[in-house]
Amino acid sequence: MIFGLGLWELFLLGGLFVALFGLKRFPDAARQVGRFHGLSQRLKRKFGWLSRFF
Numbered sequence: 001m002i003f004g005l006g007l008w009e010l011f012l013l014g015g016l017f018v019a020l021f022g023l024k025r026f027p028d029a030a031r032q033v034g035r036f037h038g039l040s041q042r043l044k045r046k047f048g049w050l051s052r053f054f
Contacts, residue, residue, distance in 0.1 A: 014026075017029065
């Protein structure tokens, strides 16, 4: 689970994003979300107290 969201919630958010911004910007935005998620995971490993906020 990413950010505590299940599979159906992620599909719903993806569909909402595509409806708002279109398919052209979807790959770039998904890449940015993936980078942010990776960064937050690295920060949580390095600084344990951050897990309260993410």
